[in-house]
Amino acid sequence: MKVNMSQGICSICGTTVKRVEMTRHIQRCGVPDPKAPVTKRPANPSFHLFVDGRYAKKYWMHLAVPADSPLSTLDAFLRRIWLECCDHMSAFTIDGDEYSESMDESLDEIIKPGMVFTYEYDFGSTTELIIKVAGYRDAPGKKQSVELLARNDAPVVVCQICGALPATQICADCNDNDKGWLCDTCAEAHDCGTEMCMPIPNSPRAGVCGYTG
Numbered sequence: 001m002k003v004n005m006s007q008g009i010c011s012i013c014g015t016t017v018k019r020v021e022m023t024r025h026i027q028r029c030g031v032p033d034p035k036a037p038v039t040k041r042p043a044n045p046s047f048h049l050f051v052d053g054r055y056a057k058k059y060w061m062h063l064a065v066p067a068d069s070p071l072s073t074l075d076a077f078l079r080r081i082w083l084e085c086c087d088h089m090s091a092f093t094i095d096g097d098e099y100s101e102s103m104d105e106s107l108d109e110i111i112k113p114g115m116v117f118t119y120e121y122d123f124g125s126t127t128e129l130i131i132k133v134a135g136y137r138d139a140p141g142k143k144q145s146v147e148l149l150a151r152n153d154a155p156v157v158v159c160q161i162c163g164a165l166p167a168t169q170i171c172a173d174c175n176d177n178d179k180g181w182l183c184d185t186c187a188e189a190h191d192c193g194t195e196m197c198m199p200i201p202n203s204p205r206a207g208v209c210g211y212t213g
């Protein structure tokens with residue numbers, strides 16, 4: 001599937017929207033003043049973040065994060081929804097500075113609308129994300145935690161063995177050789193055994209280091 005054909009669901013209104021149109025959609029959906037410029041800091045500021053896989057663009061999401069949250073809040077959310085396999089190290093690189101370990105700096109102090117920064121999970125089999133600060137988002141009735149505004153529909157990937165049917169399972173062992181995405185039929189016949197085959201997670205870390213969601 002071409003990345004620009006990717007679509008997902010806005011969790012505010014439930015509408016299916018194309019990847020390329022989602023940022024503008026989110027900027028107008030469920031906010032008190034849809035005409036307010038997103039670069040203007042509102043009374044109850046959250047940051048609207050667009051996140052995708054650096055090498056896996058078909059996985060993406062939009063988040064609202066309260067502006068006074070520490071970086072560790074974003075780190076914890078990314079791990080929980082997309083990444084965590086065995087408590088690897090992670091780091092943000094923002095404006096040339098690397099943030100790892102404690103991550104207690106508040107977002108307000110280090111990001112602003114228009115910035116793009118990166119995040120790496122696991123310095124061995126790294127999953128790298130790009131995070132774009134799409135703007136501020138007014139969040140009256142202030143939410144304390146990260147809000148998932150939208151994410152991609154699970155992409156259809158063709159089985160790497162038969163090349164015909166859609167993959168439904170991943171063998172983590174064979175994923176290292178790009179032979180791990182299997183359809184039901186090929187999974188049944190798989191040499192590593194069906195117990196090695198896991199459902200495919202909707203994540204840029206699918207199949208890496210045994211990640212199964």
Ligand SMILES: [Zn+2]
Nearest residue numbers: 010012013029
């Ligand atoms: Zn919407």
Ligand SMILES: [Zn+2]
Nearest residue numbers: 085086088209
């Ligand atoms: Zn791991």
Ligand SMILES: [Zn+2]
Nearest residue numbers: 159162183186
């Ligand atoms: Zn197959």
Ligand SMILES: [Zn+2]
Nearest residue numbers: 171173174192
């Ligand atoms: Zn295998």
